Amino acid sequence: MSYVDLITCPICLEHFTKPRYLPCLHTYCEECLSDYISAAYKKDDKGFNCPTCRAFNRVELSESFSAKKTANGFPINHLIMTLLDRKNLENKDVNCFSCSKRGRDAPGKFWCYSCSAAFCENCGEFHTSLPILADHRIAPIDESTDASVISLTAHDVCETHPGKKLEMFCHDHDLPCCATCTMVTHRKCESVVTLEDAAKSFKDTDSNDTEQVKDEIKSLIAEFDSKLNDSTKKYKELEEITERHEREIKEYSDKMVNHVNKLKEDFEKTLAEVQSKKMKDISNRKKELSNMQSIVSNSELLLKAVEEKCSRIQLLSLIPKITKLTDEINEKLEIMKKDPITQNIKVIIDESIEECEKIDSIGKIIEN
Incomplete structure (x- = not known):
């Protein structure tokens, strides 16, 4: 991927x-x-x-x-x-956004970073002439030879206050923020610095922090692979164990008549219920592990893409979010370790089955 x-x-x-x-x-x-x-x-x-x-x-x-x-x-x-x-920007073959909305085809000549859209020459000039769009950043696409440099800060904007640029970083909350956030939400925080200072400080340490998160993600993915393989193995073993016990049950049930046939049906029903319950438990655990792995895998891809393609500021903003997710996942894994799911079913056949008129069950089913 x-x-x-x-x-x-x-x-x-x-x-x-x-x-x-x-x-x-x-x-x-x-x-x-x-x-x-x-x-x-x-x-x-x-x-x-x-x-x-x-x-x-x-x-x-x-x-x-x-x-x-x-x-x-x-x-x-x-x-x-x-x-x-x-x-x-790398493709440089986009069509004009405004013209396409009117059913026309026109090659894009300008790129608006605020709108994330291309415009032809006429639409680009009109776009810049509107007072409401005066603060939009527009550049000729043909001159955008270095897409990585030009697009790095295009979307460093506040999520709480749309349209506001991120300018500060609060170390107390480990969050980048705009000027409004700084005055309203972080005015009592003790450590609020400019993004440039925070980015410079992060640049000196981001290698270790990023590698640590990447190593943690790789470790989690390896653990998920192991647990998913183990769940698959348990599922198969459970089927084999169940089939083996069903054969044992049948061997004894063939010796019975009338009342024994009824006991046989009741016993197989109980075994099927136990098998269904355990299979459901294993399937649910496997599904839960797969969903958690999806979060970690997506985080790995996102971290890699942001590290290679985006700004240090965006990387700085992403790290705490991924760290929070990995911490939550680790907590869930610890809970799973304390509540393991086994695939074993033990069937004990009653040796006195010949006296079928005197017994009310073929045997016992024990989960362990």
Whole structure:
């Protein structure tokens, strides 16, 4: 999987349009997410599951708060926007956004970093002439020879206050923030510095921090692979054990008549229920591990792409989010270790089965 996959919506399989990301860092088009929430919303639980990893997101829909508003409430993924800009600038074959909306084809000559869209010469000039768009950054696409440099800071904007540039960094909360955030939310924080100073300090230590997170992700992925393989092995062994005991049961049941046949049916039903329960437990554990692995794998790809394609500021913003996710996953793994799922079923056949009229069960089923 390459970074191009990161800019493809898992729902519509097209390049993202207004990418919005969930707390698990999985990203979807705003419209795709809105449609998905409408279809997958669980009224009783008041929320929906992530389409990719099934992580639950608690939201409450109402007549005044629709699925569209809910989707709009999730943050814009500016990291993905940066990757989209990188791809478009590298290709240099995009069409004019405004003309395409009017059913016309015109090659893009200018790129607006604020809109993440290309414009032809006429539309580009008109775009810059509007007072409301005066602060938009526009540059000729043909002159964009170094896409990595030009797009690095295009989307370093505040998620809380749309349109505000990130200018400061709060060490107390480990978050980049805009001027408004600094005055409103972080005015009592003791350690608030400029982004340039924070980035410079991070640059001196980011190698170790980034490598540590990457090593942690690799370790988690290896552990998931091991646990998933173990779950698959347990599932197969459980089937083999169950089949073996079913053969044992049949050998004894063939000696019985009438009342024994009824006992046989009851016993096989009990065994099937135990098998179903254990298989369900193993399947649920396997599914949970797969969903957690999806979060870690996505984090690895995102971290790699941001490290290679985006700014240090964006990398600085991403590290705490991934660290939080890995900490949560490690906690879940510790809980799983304390509550292991076994595949063993032990069947003890009653040796006095010949006296079938005197017994009320073929044997015992023991889980261990």
